[in-house]
Amino acid sequence: xxxxxxxxxxGSWALYIALLAAWTxxxxxxxxxxVRGYVPCALCWYQRxxxxxxxxxxAFGILRRDRHLPxxxxxxxxxxxxVSTYHYLIQKTTIFGGPTACAAGVPCTTxxxxxxxxxxxxxxxxxxxxxxxxxxxxxYYSDQPSEKNRMPVRWPxxxxxxxxxxxYGGVYGQAQxxxxxxxxxxxxxxxEGTEDAEHNPVEPAAPSATLEEGKLLYAQAxxxxxxxxxxxxxxxxxxxxxxxxxxxxxxxxxLAMIRAGREPNAAxxxxxxxxxxxxxxxxxxDTQLTAIIGYIRNGLPQ
Numbered sequence: 001x002x003x004x005x006x007x008x009x010x011g012s013w014a015l016y017i018a019l020l021a022a023w024t025x026x027x028x029x030x031x032x033x034x035v036r037g038y039v040p041c042a043l044c045w046y047q048r049x050x051x052x053x054x055x056x057x058x059a060f061g062i063l064r065r066d067r068h069l070p071x072x073x074x075x076x077x078x079x080x081x082x083v084s085t086y087h088y089l090i091q092k093t094t095i096f097g098g099p100t101a102c103a104a105g106v107p108c109t110t111x112x113x114x115x116x117x118x119x120x121x122x123x124x125x126x127x128x129x130x131x132x133x134x135x136x137x138x139x140y141y142s143d144q145p146s147e148k149n150r151m152p153v154r155w156p157x158x159x160x161x162x163x164x165x166x167x168y169g170g171v172y173g174q175a176q177x178x179x180x181x182x183x184x185x186x187x188x189x190x191x192e193g194t195e196d197a198e199h200n201p202v203e204p205a206a207p208s209a210t211l212e213e214g215k216l217l218y219a220q221a222x223x224x225x226x227x228x229x230x231x232x233x234x235x236x237x238x239x240x241x242x243x244x245x246x247x248x249x250x251x252x253x254x255l256a257m258i259r260a261g262r263e264p265n266a267a268x269x270x271x272x273x274x275x276x277x278x279x280x281x282x283x284x285x286d287t288q289l290t291a292i293i294g295y296i297r298n299g300l301p302q
Contacts, residue, residue, distance in 0.1 A: 011142030015062055016156050018073070018135035022054040023164040025128035031168065032121060035175045037261060037274030038112040039225070039236060043087040047125045050080035054132060062157050070140040073132065081129040087122035107224050112280045214295025217288055221281045222296075225271075230300040238270050240296050254293050255286060 029048055032038045040048070054076050061069030090096050091109050111120045219228070225237030232239030240246065245268050246254060262268070262275035269275065278284060284292075 011139040012153070014135040014138040014142065015058065015069070016160060018132045018139070019055075019058045019062065019157065020160050020164070021128050021131040021135070022051065022058055023161060025051050025125060026055050027164055027168040028124065029121075031171060031175075032112065035172055036112070036280075037276035038121070038280055039273060041108045041110060043083060043108045044121065046083050047080055047087070047122070050076050050083065051125065051128065058132075058136075059157050059161065063154050070136040073136045077129050077133040077136070081126065081133060084122045084126035084129055088120065088126055091120055091122060092118070110224050110280075112276070114283055210291040211295055211299055213288070214291035214293070215299055217284070217292050218295050218299075221279055221284065222292060225273075225275075230296060232271070234271070235273055236271055237273070237275070238268075240300060244268075246296065251290055251293050255289055258289055258293075 026048075029040075029044075029051070033040055054073060057072055057076070058069065060066075061072065066072075086096075087108060091111055114120055222237075225233055226240050227233050227237070230240035232241075245257070249257075259278055261277035261279075264272050264274045278289075
């Protein structure tokens, strides 16, 4: 009887873990898009479509003590596992060919984060779907015939959801405050003699040996939103051709702007979409970003 009780408790804990994983994944994806400003690609949206319903499905399944919950969850988690694995493979390998652009305009190969060299957003989704799958299978196989009346107690559901929302709210508030502080402190250095950009444009710096490096980095980090030739993409990124900001600011000011990012409602943001800090590539060094700036000034068609 003791073994049976222990098994029942294992099943209960497994469902709580599945619930926590689903809510963490949903709020994490909202953090990346709504706070950090990372634009989701088509495959990201498919993963959201499969993950978001699980937050409510698992919660209501536990509250209703529905013993069929694993059969309701597994179609979502297994399909989501497949989509996220495929997304990760096209980011990190060439098994499915070269980079392709999604319908939304953002290449599905774009790695907004690359922690430790292998952790990307689809990797995190893949792990979340895997945890949910293992958890509900554990709950299913832990259900003993003699324990039909043993089901997860309901109060942890509310506690888990409240804790997840509380943490997200705190992180969101801190991030917004940091953004506002960064925007206020952002240096905008107008070069001498350039009070009127139309009459006194900044002279572009001479091409350097880093032009080819800048071209490659631009294609990898910037072209998805600003276009391969800097022409801009509607609702994604401003045009860089004949940009007033670029012609009236030196490289240091442009670099500072890239590091800080741009809010959707910023005066010089015509796209209406947030530009994430460091262009969504915090792994790039100041030297690499300066090479990109040099390519934008000297390599893009004017």
